[in-house]
Amino acid sequence: MPRIALTRRVFLLLTGAGVLGALPLARWLGHRREPLQVLQTGLRPSLRQCLDTLLPADALTPAATELDLDTELLAALARLPARYSRLCLQGLEWCEQRARERHDRDFARLGPAECDAILQQAADAPAASMPARFIRHLRDQAFELYYAHPEALTGMAGSGPPQPMGYPRYAEPPGEA
Amino acid sequence: MKPDADVDVIVIGAGPGGGSCAWALARSGVRVLLLDAGPAYDPATDYRLHRHDWEQGGFPDRAPAHDSYSFAPLQPLEPRWDELRSWSHIHGRFTRGERRRGWRYHHVQGIGGSTLHFSGEAHRLHPRAMQLQRDFGAAADWPFDYAGLEPFYEQAESLIGVTGPASDRSRPRRRPYPQPAHPPSHAGSRLLAAGHRLGQHWQANSLAALSRPHAGRPACNYCANCARGCPRGDKGSADVTFIQQARASGRCRVLPGTRVQRLIAGPDHRIRALEYIDTEGRRGRLSARIIVLAAGAVQTPRLLLLSDNAHAPTGVGNATGQVGRHFMETLAWTSSALHPEPLGSHRGLPMDVVCWDYNAPDAIDGLIGGCRFAAGTAEADLLGPINYARRVVPGWGREHKQRLRERFGRALSVVAIGEFLPNDRTYIDLDPERTDAHGLPLARIHSYIDEPACRRLQFMARTCRELLQAAGAGAPFEEYGSYDLFSATHVFGGARLGHDPEHSVVNADGRVHDWRNLYISDASLFPSSGGGESPSLTIAALGIRIAEKIRAALQSGTDRRPKA
Numbered sequence: 132m133p134r135i136a137l138t139r140r141v142f143l144l145l146t147g148a149g150v151l152g153a154l155p156l157a158r159w160l161g162h163r164r165e166p167l168q169v170l171q172t173g174l175r176p177s178l179r180q181c182l183d184t185l186l187p188a189d190a191l192t193p194a195a196t197e198l199d200l201d202t203e204l205l206a207a208l209a210r211l212p213a214r215y216s217r218l219c220l221q222g223l224e225w226c227e228q229r230a231r232e233r234h235d236r237d238f239a240r241l242g243p244a245e246c247d248a249i250l251q252q253a254a255d256a257p258a259a260s261m262p263a264r265f266i267r268h269l270r271d272q273a274f275e276l277y278y279a280h281p282e283a284l285t286g287m288a289g290s291g292p293p294q295p296m297g298y299p300r301y302a303e304p305p306g307e308a
Numbered sequence: 309m310k311p312d313a314d315v316d317v318i319v320i321g322a323g324p325g326g327g328s329c330a331w332a333l334a335r336s337g338v339r340v341l342l343l344d345a346g347p348a349y350d351p352a353t354d355y356r357l358h359r360h361d362w363e364q365g366g367f368p369d370r371a372p373a374h375d376s377y378s379f380a381p382l383q384p385l386e387p388r389w390d391e392l393r394s395w396s397h398i399h400g401r402f403t404r405g406e407r408r409r410g411w412r413y414h415h416v417q418g419i420g421g422s423t424l425h426f427s428g429e430a431h432r433l434h435p436r437a438m439q440l441q442r443d444f445g446a447a448a449d450w451p452f453d454y455a456g457l458e459p460f461y462e463q464a465e466s467l468i469g470v471t472g473p474a475s476d477r478s479r480p481r482r483r484p485y486p487q488p489a490h491p492p493s494h495a496g497s498r499l500l501a502a503g504h505r506l507g508q509h510w511q512a513n514s515l516a517a518l519s520r521p522h523a524g525r526p527a528c529n530y531c532a533n534c535a536r537g538c539p540r541g542d543k544g545s546a547d548v549t550f551i552q553q554a555r556a557s558g559r560c561r562v563l564p565g566t567r568v569q570r571l572i573a574g575p576d577h578r579i580r581a582l583e584y585i586d587t588e589g590r591r592g593r594l595s596a597r598i599i600v601l602a603a604g605a606v607q608t609p610r611l612l613l614l615s616d617n618a619h620a621p622t623g624v625g626n627a628t629g630q631v632g633r634h635f636m637e638t639l640a641w642t643s644s645a646l647h648p649e650p651l652g653s654h655r656g657l658p659m660d661v662v663c664w665d666y667n668a669p670d671a672i673d674g675l676i677g678g679c680r681f682a683a684g685t686a687e688a689d690l691l692g693p694i695n696y697a698r699r700v701v702p703g704w705g706r707e708h709k710q711r712l713r714e715r716f717g718r719a720l721s722v723v724a725i726g727e728f729l730p731n732d733r734t735y736i737d738l739d740p741e742r743t744d745a746h747g748l749p750l751a752r753i754h755s756y757i758d759e760p761a762c763r764r765l766q767f768m769a770r771t772c773r774e775l776l777q778a779a780g781a782g783a784p785f786e787e788y789g790s791y792d793l794f795s796a797t798h799v800f801g802g803a804r805l806g807h808d809p810e811h812s813v814v815n816a817d818g819r820v821h822d823w824r825n826l827y828i829s830d831a832s833l834f835p836s837s838g839g840g841e842s843p844s845l846t847i848a849a850l851g852i853r854i855a856e857k858i859r860a861a862l863q864s865g866t867d868r869r870p871k872a
Contacts, residue, residue: 185704192709247705258400267399270704274697279361283693286713289652290693294357294539297529298655302491305652305717 166216170223171205176239177223178204184246185273191285195277203276215268222253222265315341315561316862318582319600320568320611323421324844325830326602327546328464328851329858331554336859340560341596342551343584345567345603346371346417349424349547355537363692367425367537371417377606377751378739379410385792389762392641392769394788398702403792413606413753414797419564420547422604422797422844423516425535427658427687428543429842430470430516432461432479432849434667434678437727437838444669444676447729448634448835451807451816458482460849467553468544469522470845472514478664487519490528493656495720496683498647500661502779503681513662513682516544516845523549530656532686550848568611569748571599571826573620578867579826585746598825598858598867602851605635605832609736609802610751612813612820625803625820630813632736634804636837637755638796639726641765641789642684643772644719645781646700652717658686659723667839669727672767675760677727678839679768681775684723688786699786722775724768725840728800731758736802755794765791798843800834817861818854825867829854 170178179196182204186195195201208216223238229249230238238246253262277283284290289298289305317333319326322344330342347370349355354370356362385393385406394402403409416422435454440447458480464470465486472485489512492500503510517528517538528542541548554560565587572593574580581595601608609632613623625631647653659682665671667678689695693716700719701711728734733756738749757765773784790796806812809821814833820826829851831843838846861867 186709187706189706189709191713250704259404271698275364275694278693278697279364281360287693287716289654290716292358292360292362293531293533293654293691294362294529297531298652299529301493301530301532301652301655302497304494305650305655 166213166220167205167209169220170208170216174220174223175201176237177227178219180239180241180246181223181226181250181269182273184243184250185270186277187243192283195273198277198280198282200273200276204272207272207276218261218265218268221261222269225253225262225265226250315339315596317341317598317600317858318343318594318596319602319829320582321421321602321604321607321830322419322546322551322562322564323602323604323830323847324423324546324550325847325851326600327420327550327554328848329600329602329829329855330560331467331550332463332852332855333858334554334557334559336855338559338859338862340554341594342554342560342562343566343568344417344419344421344564346419346564348419348562348564349537351537351539351541355539357531357533357536357539362533362536363694365536366689367416367535369416373415373417373607374412375744375750376610377413377753378742379794380752380754382408382410382794383756384408389766389791392762392765392789392791394791394793396699396786398699402788408757408791409793410753411793411795413799414795415604415606419551419562420545423545424537424547426545426797426842426844427534428516429659430465430468430514430544430845431841433457433838433841433846434478434669435480436669437678437836437841440669440676440729440836446676448804448806448811450835451805454480457846457849457853460852461845463852464845464848468516468549468848469518469525470514470516470544471519473512476511476514477509478511478667485514487522490515490517490519490657490660492661493530493653493683495651495653495685496656496661498651498720498779499683499722499775502775503663505778506774508663508665510661510663513659515657515660517657518542518544528657532654532656532658532691534658535686535689546848568603569614569746571611571615571624573615573617573624575619576824577822578824579624597862598827600827600829600854600858602829604830605799605802605834606736606751606753608828608830608832609635610738612803613738614748624826625813625823627822628810630804630809630811632802634730634801634835635735635753635755636728636730636800636834637734637790637794638798638837639679639728639757639761639765639768639790640796641724641768641772641787642688642721643769643776643784643787644685644688644690644721645776645784646715647718647720647779647781649780650717651720653685653719654691654717659683666767666771667841669839671839672764675764675767677729677760677764679724679726679764680840681722681724681771684721685719687723688719688721690719690721720776720779720781722772724772725842726764726768727839728761728837730801731756753794757791762791765789798831798837800831800837800843803828803832804835805833806835817857818850819857824869827854827858
């Protein structure tokens, strides 16, 4: 039995959501629509840009949006408590503000290096701040969804489903198994 | 109320304690009704290890138990123990506040109970861990010794098909393990060698995962994901072992989705009936000559306390205020680091190699209470690309993808589990404010890590780090433990065994003091936790032992005689 289990769900809540309850609800009263609706429409290009910054295409694997990860992420958010959607909305608005301040353009129109710098600024913010919590949560969610696609596993031997085959040559070095 | 005509014994809870007791009763001709609040899982359809999204969840729990307990405020954290704070190189500290955090009691409700998500460790207790009061003035003694429990260990091991080493110096054994040990994994071999370099003795772990086909179950194929539910049935969870055999006897009926809400205490020191609610919201009463409570060390005390009435004004079995006392959680530590070579460490059995050198109660210098070490990569859930992407490789982008490919399979974890000695600040009571969906007070967990426990944790953490270093791994990238986080599966006590009703709830036969027909068969009985042993095999052995006592009571009619 896992004595101190660190499952995906536990880890998500330990690292991403443990302090989400402190989000000032009053800030959201100004939104006439639900956060999820805003994410699905007005901020969808920003979300796609964020996901492709975290998970760009490379020689072996596709970009996040090639796998329709934005749709999956929104579906996942719909299953979670509303505070997750609120955090995502708040974080994307923060990215938009940084994009306009630095480059006078929408976040979705920035180049990869410019997007990366803004997300890095979020990650470097104090751990309990909204931008830091946003990028932690988005990163965790994006990786969780992306690496559930077989297309994402090219070049990573043995990373597919563990059953039905198992690993009968588990005692040998991986290159020989 | 008359007992239901076709049932002699009702067992509440279908985990290893309830399941083993039901099996041992049914095989000897006793008619049993086995209830559980959770569902019956179908390994072929409920478990997800063949799917591409297999890693997105843990065990597919359809009846989470998290709405049935709460945490009292836990202790403030002290700077002097900062080396015991849980942390990750990516996410920082797990507990950001300055108070210990109550996270989870990882308990599975359902037919099979928490063995559905266990790693399959099948340990006997260290004989001296059962006599801590006599030898060290700590905890309490078990009312019988290791030799008294060994015949029941043997029965449980035989039915499950436990594997273990040909020469096991950690425990006295009258007979060999029923099945040969699994060869260590490639990653486990690195820890074996590291341990030897440090002068430690490591060996194959004893596991409830078949190395040979047994009783219609196949041998393990080493997918490493026991905690997500074994779809093959090679893991010896209670559903495919004890409960399956109990049903096959034709004398055990199993009712999933039946949540017992209270016991009805009568004026004659007997439990007259139990009240339940099923998943459709239907309520009812059931009765039998004997009731066995096997709901685990949190829910068993809760149910006893919820069952107060005029005949049990402070709760059933609680005349001396002992229900919920002497609760013990798990003292645990895990360190993880990357190895420079590919290990394929996502393969093999969890906890496949173990070190018992520090398991005896006096094995750690200056402390009472032991611990043990084991390979912990599967326990840390570093088994697939999602956890590597999130927890092992920092950053994002193309470089992250490339590093992930390079590092997958190189994580090496060591886990340490240690003795938790009971203390006055660790107990279960009823939450005065919070209730479940049916309006019943939650079980409230109080737990306190005292100074000796911190020192034991410190020894465990430092030794885990030494082992990783000796194995050639780099500096840890993630460590977590019990000091700042309650996140335990193994919990003990709350209705402990003992001869003296002033200091225990249950007698040596497993019967609740003063109650003629109420028995307990789960980890709430434990007077001491052991020095890091996983408890499921001991729980099962206790269940079989208690079944013998119940059978004797049924035959002699002692359950019906007036209290002397």
